[in-house]
Amino acid sequence: MSAHGRVEADPAALASAESFRAAMRSVAGGVTVITAGAGDDRSGLTATSVVSVCLEPPTVLVCVNRSSSTWPLIQRYRHFGVNVLASHHEHVANQFAGRDGIKGPDRYANADWLSLSTGALILADAIIGIDCEVDESIDRATHSIILGRVKAVHAPDGGDPLLYWRGDFGRLTR
Numbered sequence: 001m002s003a004h005g006r007v008e009a010d011p012a013a014l015a016s017a018e019s020f021r022a023a024m025r026s027v028a029g030g031v032t033v034i035t036a037g038a039g040d041d042r043s044g045l046t047a048t049s050v051v052s053v054c055l056e057p058p059t060v061l062v063c064v065n066r067s068s069s070t071w072p073l074i075q076r077y078r079h080f081g082v083n084v085l086a087s088h089h090e091h092v093a094n095q096f097a098g099r100d101g102i103k104g105p106d107r108y109a110n111a112d113w114l115s116l117s118t119g120a121l122i123l124a125d126a127i128i129g130i131d132c133e134v135d136e137s138i139d140r141a142t143h144s145i146i147l148g149r150v151k152a153v154h155a156p157d158g159g160d161p162l163l164y165w166r167g168d169f170g171r172l173t174r
């Protein structure tokens with residue numbers, strides 16, 4: 001090997017949708033629930049695509065599929081909650097992923113919620129709850145990159161995070 005490492009071309013590695021999906025399944029991450037809407041006009045989704053954008057002004061982004069029930073609610077109400085799930089919230093993650101056909105307000109069952117500034121619902125015992133106003137929405141193919149201006153933060157002592165890796169939920173061990 002040279003001082004700068006060896007570089008080899010691998011023509012077999014050209015990306016297909018399948019190889020890209022498999023690649024992204026290998027990115028371990030925290031799990032969030034995005035809440036949207038109000039009252040009976042409520043839904044939400046489980047999301048791993050949450051990223052901090054900048055501190056000044058405090059801004060986060062999440063990528064939301066435009067065909068999901070949550071996307072139109074975020075566009076209409078102009079606010080959303082980002083809830084970082086704890087390891088005991090696997091049932092909440094499954095509900096908001098729509099497993100077993102759970103839809104709309106029923107996704108909020110078996111958990112306690114509170115409202116901070118915008119009206120978005122925040123999980124009372126989340127690791128962190130972030131209350132956001134929609135700043136901008138950028139459409140890219142099937143998804144929108146939704147930029148949220150942070151209006152309030154709920155920081156209870158939420159315990160260990162729920163993780164997602166290669167199609168399964170897991171817990172942090174260290």
Ligand SMILES: Cc1cc2nc3c(=O)[nH]c(=O)nc-3n(C[C@H](O)[C@H](O)[C@H](O)COP(=O)(O)O)c2cc1C
Nearest residue numbers: 045046047048049063064065068069096097098164
């Ligand atoms: C671990 C995990 C992470 C997910 N991350 C995202 C995401 O970042 N963006 C997204 O649009 N959907 C994501 N999904 C899928 C949505 O949770 C799911 O499609 C949605 O809840 C279905 O909503 P609907 O029945 O309201 O259409 C994820 C699902 C799981 C299980």
